[in-house]
Amino acid sequence: xxxxxxxxxxxxxxxxxxxxxxxxxxxxxxxxxxxxxxxxxxxxxxxxxxxxxxxxxxxxxxxxxxxxxxxxxxxxxxxxxxxxxxxxxxxxxxxxxxxxxxxxxxxxxxxxxxxxxxxxxxxxxxxxxxxxxxxxxxxxxxxxxxxxxxxxxxxxxxxxxxxxxxxxxxxxxxxxxxxxxxxxxxxxxxxxxxxxxxxxxxxxxxxxx
Numbered sequence: 526x527x528x529x530x531x532x533x534x535x536x537x538x539x540x541x542x543x544x545x546x547x548x549x550x551x552x553x554x555x556x557x558x559x560x561x562x563x564x565x566x567x568x569x570x571x572x573x574x575x576x577x578x579x580x581x582x583x584x585x586x587x588x589x590x591x592x593x594x595x596x597x598x599x600x601x602x603x604x605x606x607x608x609x610x611x612x613x614x615x616x617x618x619x620x621x622x623x624x625x626x627x628x629x630x631x632x633x634x635x636x637x638x639x640x641x642x643x644x645x646x647x648x649x650x651x652x653x654x655x656x657x658x659x660x661x662x663x664x665x666x667x668x669x670x671x672x673x674x675x676x677x678x679x680x681x682x683x684x685x686x687x688x689x690x691x692x693x694x695x696x697x698x699x700x701x702x703x704x705x706x707x708x709x710x711x712x713x714x715x716x717x718x719x720x721x722x723x724x725x726x727x728x729x730x731x732x733x734x
Contacts, residue, residue, distance in 0.1 A: 553662050556581060556589045564593070564706075571706040575713050584664040587672055588652070590710055595648055597703050598682055602641050604693050605686065611636040619684035620723060627678065637689070641682050648675045676707075676716040683707065687724050698729070705729040 552558075563574045577586040614637035617624040626635040628643035635643060652658060652675075657668035683704040686694040698704050708729060711717040 556585050557592070557661075560589055560593055568700075568702045568706070571702055571709045574706055575709045582663070584666065584669045585662060587669060587710075587714060588658065588661070588664050591648070591652060591672055591675060594679065594703070594707055594710075595645060595652070597701060598645060598679060600701075601686065601697050601703065602638070602645065602682070604697055605638065605641075605690060608690055608693065609638045609641075609685075611638065614638065614685070614689060617641075617681065617685060619681060619688045622681075622684065622723065624681050624685075637685050641685070644678045644682070648679060651675060673716045676711050677721060680707065680711065680717060680721065684723055687728070695728075 559578075560574065563570070567573075575590070577583060616634055617626065617637045617640035623634075624640065625632040626640045626643050628647040651671055657671060658664060683694070686697075687704075694704075704724060708722060708724070712719075712722075
């Protein structure tokens with residue numbers, strides 16, 4: 526079966542094929558392609574999307590998930606355009622938490638929308654730094670240690686959105702299941718202390734509420 530979308534294919538029929546078994550996938554982008562196929566097939570099945578196949582390199586698995594999270598988090602931030610502004614959200618807050626932006630020489634307060642874009646840009650630059658991530662098929666343990674810090678900072682984007690722009694958060698989450706997937710990822714690979722998960726678990730299980 527040719528796994529390509531033909532010209533003129535309706536949007537509802539795009540990627541209309543079953544998920545290929547990872548063991549049969551080849552090439553340097555196999556992990557990325559497999560993760561994206563799982564998401565397209567059923568974004569709500571977060572445990573399956575996050576659980577690595579036996580034969581996959583765990584460091585590459587985590588790295589490719591982080592790249593995917595950043596792509597989709599940019600979509601969430603786009604949804605906040607005109608709603609989350611320097612006037613409406615002058616500080617990066619989530620409930621009683623106040624976050625300082627580390628994308629500067631010295632941590633400082635930023636308005637929420639700047640904090641989000643700054644940290645997405647910072648995470649992107651770290652993951653694209655060839656000194657640490659010179660290959661997408663083999664990643665050393667020393668490089669993968671950067672991911673924990675990135676995860677903690679990016680989780681704050683979900684927190685701010687949930688506590689300050691709940692309607693947008695729930696609408697986005699009900700379609701993408703991105704925060705549920707991100708939370709499952711962080712917990713599965715022990716990338717965040719439990720106390721930092723401040724979005725109620727029941728919201729992620731039933732995001733249409």
